Amino acid sequence: MDVIVLGGGLMGTASAYFLARRGAQVTLIERNRIGSGATVASFGNIRRTGRHLSQLPLAQRSLRLWGEVEKMLGRDLEFRATGHIRLIFDEGGLADMRAYAEAARPWGLELEELGPREIRARFPGLGPEAIAASLSPHDGSGNPRLIAPAFAEAARRLGAAIVEDARVEQIQRTGSG
Structure with a gap:
């Protein structure tokens, strides 16, 4: 495994997809279900104005x-x-x-x-x-309800591991990284 992505919203699933598309071995970990957090609560606006x-x-x-x-x-x-x-x-x-x-x-x-x-x-x-x-x-x-699951499925097709209902409780540095 090259990369662990924490969080299965739009940002996490898109990161997993684009990393996998570039050949990285990716594992995405989501504490609930893919796309069930802040992404799905948004209005799905894709805007440039006002930024x-x-x-x-x-x-x-x-x-x-x-x-x-x-x-x-x-x-x-x-x-x-x-x-x-x-x-x-x-x-x-x-x-x-x-x-x-x-x-x-x-x-x-x-x-x-x-x-x-x-x-x-x-x-x-x-x-x-x-x-x-x-x-x-x-x-x-x-549609914010569709985007994260679509990126996760596309990342999975590219070889990424998608792990749901898994809470990360601790991250430790080891001698190898």
Whole structure:
């Protein structure tokens, strides 16, 4: 065994998958069931907008991977690029939104600015208080109940050992590592 991954949520199962894909001998240990923790409690948002600029390269890569996830893992994880909208309610927020959009553009994030009429036309269920919005049309969501089990199964197909219902109580360093 080369690597032990602790935790069977999205991060742990994806780590196990990508390590196994690179030829590492991986064992993933989950104290409950795969995908039963924080991952499944999320909304499954895959968004770049609103992230700190230093996070945008990773967020861009993540979005590209979500676009390939069905082919990569062999099942539909219900990723849909439905867009992500951020509503603006005052002039200070509008200035911040525009500054963010300008700063994010070199990182590959193109935000569409919507005025009040465009907001109401495209999203009639939203309240009338918003003076503007930014729309990132390529962001979206995936089904958080499907992602960790799909990565775990794909890692297993690549030879990773997936151990559920096993609590790690102690980690010790030995002479060999």
